[in-house]
Amino acid sequence: RTLRIGLIPGDGIGKEVIPAGRRLLESLPASLNLKFEFLDLYAGFETFERTGAALPEATVVALQSACDGALFGAVSSPSSAVRGYSSPIVALRKKLDLYANVRPVKSVRSPGAKQIDMVIVRENTEDLYVKEEKTYDTPQGKVAEAIKRISQRASSRIATMAGEIALRRQKIRKAGGTSIHASPLVTITHKSNVLSQTDGLFRTTAREALATARFVDGGVAVEEQIVDSMVYKLFRQPEAYDVIVAPNLYGDILSDGAAALVGSLGLVPSANVGEGFAIGEPCHGSAPDIMGQGIANPIATLRSAALMLEFLDEEEAAARIYAAVDANLEEGRLLSPDLGGTAKTEEVVEDILRRL
Amino acid sequence: RTLRIGLIPGDGIGKEVIPAGRRLLESLPASLNLKFEFLDLYAGFETFERTGAALPEATVVALQSACDGALFGAVSSPSSAVRGYSSPIVALRKKLDLYANVRPVKSVRSPGAKQIDMVIVRENTEDLYVKEEKTYDTPQGKVAEAIKRISQRASSRIATMAGEIALRRQKIRKAGGTSIHASPLVTITHKSNVLSQTDGLFRTTAREALATARFVDGGVAVEEQIVDSMVYKLFRQPEAYDVIVAPNLYGDILSDGAAALVGSLGLVPSANVGEGFAIGEPCHGSAPDIMGQGIANPIATLRSAALMLEFLDEEEAAARIYAAVDANLEEGRLLSPDLGGTAKTEEVVEDILRRL
Numbered sequence: 084r085t086l087r088i089g090l091i092p093g094d095g096i097g098k099e100v101i102p103a104g105r106r107l108l109e110s111l112p113a114s115l116n117l118k119f120e121f122l123d124l125y126a127g128f129e130t131f132e133r134t135g136a137a138l139p140e141a142t143v144v145a146l147q148s149a150c151d152g153a154l155f156g157a158v159s160s161p162s163s164a165v166r167g168y169s170s171p172i173v174a175l176r177k178k179l180d181l182y183a184n185v186r187p188v189k190s191v192r193s194p195g196a197k198q199i200d201m202v203i204v205r206e207n208t209e210d211l212y213v214k215e216e217k218t219y220d221t222p223q224g225k226v227a228e229a230i231k232r233i234s235q236r237a238s239s240r241i242a243t244m245a246g247e248i249a250l251r252r253q254k255i256r257k258a259g260g261t262s263i264h265a266s267p268l269v270t271i272t273h274k275s276n277v278l279s280q281t282d283g284l285f286r287t288t289a290r291e292a293l294a295t296a297r298f299v300d301g302g303v304a305v306e307e308q309i310v311d312s313m314v315y316k317l318f319r320q321p322e323a324y325d326v327i328v329a330p331n332l333y334g335d336i337l338s339d340g341a342a343a344l345v346g347s348l349g350l351v352p353s354a355n356v357g358e359g360f361a362i363g364e365p366c367h368g369s370a371p372d373i374m375g376q377g378i379a380n381p382i383a384t385l386r387s388a389a390l391m392l393e394f395l396d397e398e399e400a401a402a403r404i405y406a407a408v409d410a411n412l413e414e415g416r417l418l419s420p421d422l423g424g425t426a427k428t429e430e431v432v433e434d435i436l437r438r439l
Numbered sequence: 440r441t442l443r444i445g446l447i448p449g450d451g452i453g454k455e456v457i458p459a460g461r462r463l464l465e466s467l468p469a470s471l472n473l474k475f476e477f478l479d480l481y482a483g484f485e486t487f488e489r490t491g492a493a494l495p496e497a498t499v500v501a502l503q504s505a506c507d508g509a510l511f512g513a514v515s516s517p518s519s520a521v522r523g524y525s526s527p528i529v530a531l532r533k534k535l536d537l538y539a540n541v542r543p544v545k546s547v548r549s550p551g552a553k554q555i556d557m558v559i560v561r562e563n564t565e566d567l568y569v570k571e572e573k574t575y576d577t578p579q580g581k582v583a584e585a586i587k588r589i590s591q592r593a594s595s596r597i598a599t600m601a602g603e604i605a606l607r608r609q610k611i612r613k614a615g616g617t618s619i620h621a622s623p624l625v626t627i628t629h630k631s632n633v634l635s636q637t638d639g640l641f642r643t644t645a646r647e648a649l650a651t652a653r654f655v656d657g658g659v660a661v662e663e664q665i666v667d668s669m670v671y672k673l674f675r676q677p678e679a680y681d682v683i684v685a686p687n688l689y690g691d692i693l694s695d696g697a698a699a700l701v702g703s704l705g706l707v708p709s710a711n712v713g714e715g716f717a718i719g720e721p722c723h724g725s726a727p728d729i730m731g732q733g734i735a736n737p738i739a740t741l742r743s744a745a746l747m748l749e750f751l752d753e754e755e756a757a758a759r760i761y762a763a764v765d766a767n768l769e770e771g772r773l774l775s776p777d778l779g780g781t782a783k784t785e786e787v788v789e790d791i792l793r794r795l
């Protein structure tokens with residue numbers, strides 16, 4: 084099988100980690116029978132400055148018509164509002180209807196430390212990210228309003244995705260042996276004590292989607308946490324969580340919080356997933372402070388490539404990558420500076436490739 | 440001076456901690472020349488079930504016409520939407536225009552551990568808490584929308600409050616000696632990379648309010664953090680933060696996150712502050728799981744009483760309470776179960792009172 088993968092480095096360290104993702108895919112063992120074709124595509128703040136568009140139409144069309152999946156690096160946000168600029172990744176998610184943002188957060192096995200192994204399943208197309216805002220003048224000064232939109236349709240499909248991921252994780256655990264979770268659990272996060280209609284709709288719809296026979300028979304337990312208390316519990320008992328499903332903004336916040344627990348944003352991957360299409364994207368940003376030094380942690384991107392492959396049904400290839408990354412981390416000899424090591428991006432990549 | 444204080448226990452452990460707050464105020468040393476009169480007032484889910492109103496008009500009127508300040512315990516949220524019920528504390532904040540929610544989070548001094556000493560200053564009247572929601576049907580199912588409203592006026596006054604608190608903390612530090620912060624810092628939290636108009640307005644307005652001579656001359660430094668990255672940093676470098684100012688919802692989430700860092704929500708106080716009026720309120724909820732056992736941690740409430748006194752210009756009384764609580768925690772002999780101890784609410788209160 085040949086997979087056509089769009090490569091969108093974006094800005095800053097995006098340009099250092101996406102090439103690492105490409106090398107990884109090219110280095111997968113021949114026995115997997117996977118071939119790749121790559122398309123170099125553009126988006127980001129530099130692209131905006133050069134062309135006037137942060138997400139050129141050509142990039143969208145190429146993804147839609149010529150790619151099976153993609154890797155997206157990171158984009159810089161201008162330090163103050165720039166007319167006409169708006170985040171290309173948020174736009175891509177909506178244009179390609181990549182309705183789920185899947186973010187697995189896992190700690191390195193180490194004796195004594197708390198084990199963390201959770202997946203945050205973030206709704207990726209609505210909530211405040213619809214970006215419908217307006218500003219008006221009043222005698223007391225300016226007032227701005229934004230719409231938070233929650234639909235039954237999007238809430239239902241994201242909860243269903245969370246349920247499927249819980250089932251899949253349980254299957255892999257049963258096959259693989261050790262795990263900190265005995266049985267699958269989905270935690271629904273919301274703030275329906277204040278937002279009774281919007282978050283209330285998310286909550287009841289998610290509950291309904293997860294109450295279907297498929298999940299009930301599969302043994303998927305369901306619980307809820309109000310978002311503020313979820314952040315509290317995330318830090319106090321992170322080992323308790325398996326799959327967390329949340330509206331867009333809470334998912335954004337929770338995944339950064341969870342990343343802090345495993346030591347570095349540089350470890351945490353994500354996939355933006357739609358019907359038959361997935362974009363792997365490291366959770367970290369463009370990190371202008373370290374760009375150009377060749378010290379960015381490539382692991383979030385390598386894991387994002389694996390996650391993309393998983394959603395393109397190449398589970399074996401994905402499992403190889405996860406195992407190679409875990410082996411690198413567990414040995415702990417070649418680590419990038421964000422993890423307290425001194426290894427260059429290049430050296431970390433080499434070490435992982437030879438473990439494939 | 441005689442202060443008239445409304446007591447609103449609410450539900451669950453609210454009924455165990457508010458009496459502790461009353462005892463504390465009654466036990467302040469006579470040398471402070473402070474007298475108290477107390478009014479018992481009602482609000483909460485039980486009140487709703489009994490009277491049909493979660494926040495009876497009589498409670499609002501009594502607070503407005505006969506009180507200088509109040510202590511609010513906690514209220515239970517019904518486990519699913521109940522027609523006509525909505526949170527009385529959110530309503531109180533708006534009705535009394537208690538525009539600032541001030542939440543100091545401080546770790547117990549202990550060798551080796553990271554020191555945390557920050558105040559979260561949360562806007563308390565708008566954002567998604569305006570609770571303007573609607574639901575409509577579409578061919579694809581229900582859709583619900585909520586308004587997030589941000590005004591220049593509210594953003595400006597909350598940022599000014601944050602600046603004043605930064606100055607006051609610096610003054611107290613200079614007088615008192617040891618501190619982990621060398622100079623005052625205000626961190627503005629927002630998500631203007633997505634919400635360019637609403638959070639953009641919060642950001643620029645807060646920047647402007649903090650750029651006035653009073654704060655610049657006072658040496659108040661100003662920085663910004665996007666809310667997701669703020670949660671990440673909060674957990675990675677909590678010692679770096681002095682005063683954090685945020686719109687309502689982010690402030691809600693950040694304060695629970697910060698509470699996790701100091702070991703228990705049972706330690707974290709808050710004050711809902713308006714012009715010349717303050718309601719002290721522990722950050723924890725009604726904790727139905729432990730109610731009636733007499734083991735609730737009273738410290739969040741005792742510190743909330745102190746915070747209320749601070750905003751009623753009784754700084755000396757407040758300082759006494761803080762010192763007594765700190766002494767109890769530093770000794771670590773009489774701690775409630777949430778802190779790993781076995782002491783009852785009563786015993787913790789006694790220990791703190793004798794240190795006043």
Ligand SMILES: CC(C)[C@H](C(=O)O)[C@@H](O)C(=O)O
Binds near residue numbers: 170172173335632633
């Ligand atoms: C860059 C920003 C628009 C984006 C988001 O909020 O989704 C980022 O934080 C993320 O999590 O991918």
Ligand SMILES: CC(C)[C@H](C(=O)O)[C@@H](O)C(=O)O
Binds near residue numbers: 311526722
């Ligand atoms: C109970 C709830 C409405 C409230 C809030 O969200 O403000 C609580 O979480 C708080 O922080 O005081």
